[in-house]
Amino acid sequence: MTHQWHSSDKFNRQAEGWDENPRRLGIAESVFRALSETVHFKAWHEVLEFGCGTGLVTMQVAPLVRKLTAIDTSHRMLGVLEGKIMATETKNIESRCLDLTDPGEMHLLPKGHFNVVYASMTLHHIDDTAAFLKEIAGLLAPGGTLAIADLDHEDGYFHDDAEEKVHPGFERRALATMLEAAGLKNPAFRTAMTVEKKNRAGRQASYPIFLATATKPAA
Numbered sequence: 001m002t003h004q005w006h007s008s009d010k011f012n013r014q015a016e017g018w019d020e021n022p023r024r025l026g027i028a029e030s031v032f033r034a035l036s037e038t039v040h041f042k043a044w045h046e047v048l049e050f051g052c053g054t055g056l057v058t059m060q061v062a063p064l065v066r067k068l069t070a071i072d073t074s075h076r077m078l079g080v081l082e083g084k085i086m087a088t089e090t091k092n093i094e095s096r097c098l099d100l101t102d103p104g105e106m107h108l109l110p111k112g113h114f115n116v117v118y119a120s121m122t123l124h125h126i127d128d129t130a131a132f133l134k135e136i137a138g139l140l141a142p143g144g145t146l147a148i149a150d151l152d153h154e155d156g157y158f159h160d161d162a163e164e165k166v167h168p169g170f171e172r173r174a175l176a177t178m179l180e181a182a183g184l185k186n187p188a189f190r191t192a193m194t195v196e197k198k199n200r201a202g203r204q205a206s207y208p209i210f211l212a213t214a215t216k217p218a219a
């Protein structure tokens with residue numbers, strides 16, 4: 001099973017100012033648009049988001065579904081989300097501070113239950129991608145969809161902190177193979193947006209973000 005790269009200290013520190021970064025708001029908006037066009041959320045859906053952060057995508061998905069379980073390892077990121085839940089009197093989001101790379105915590109969630117499991121910009125923070133995808137696929141109900149938005153394979157300079165342990169994005173073909181190895185069918189990719197930014201090396205560079213989807217076979 002996977003182990004955690006322990007990014008929660010960093011995200012605890014960043015939580016308060018997280019939503020002030022226009023690039024993050026833009027990514028969340030584009031990922032939500034790609035998700036809603038691709039996944040077709042239904043009012044009866046039970047949905048899980050892992051790495052929900054402050055809920056930039058969460059708060060947009062929640063009105064479309066029956067229940068959204070929002071998971072993160074950073075209690076301060078979740079604290080910002082909980083403030084939004086209270087302010088908007090949203091009733092169908094359950095936020096939980098769990099590390100899904102910890103087998104004991106993963107097993108607190110019901111297997112074979114969720115119609116959609118999704119994440120935005122979280123998979124690159126998880127060390128053992130293939131093992132994690134197998135575990136998370138086990139939470140899907142038959143016919144359910146896994147949807148993951150993340151960076152295409154990048155030059156390694158996207159993140160500002162050179163010491164941070166992250167994957168430099170993902171090769172689409174390699175990720176498709178891992179999704180199939182996790183027992184999912186029909187992996188498909190689209191580009192949700194491209195981030196244009198000056199990277200850590202000071203170069204202006206383009207960083208596409210994909211949305212990958214794959215489905216659990218119906219029983």
Ligand SMILES: C[S@@+](CC[C@H](N)C(=O)[O-])C[C@H]1O[C@@H](n2cnc3c(N)ncnc32)[C@H](O)[C@@H]1O
Nearest residue numbers: 011051052053072073074099100120121122125
């Ligand atoms: C780059 S942020 C993205 C947050 C949010 N999805 C957004 O788009 O603003 C990655 C998030 O994943 C969370 N995270 C990292 N590892 C995790 C894990 N093993 N389980 C759950 N959440 C995790 C971090 O705490 C952080 O909030």
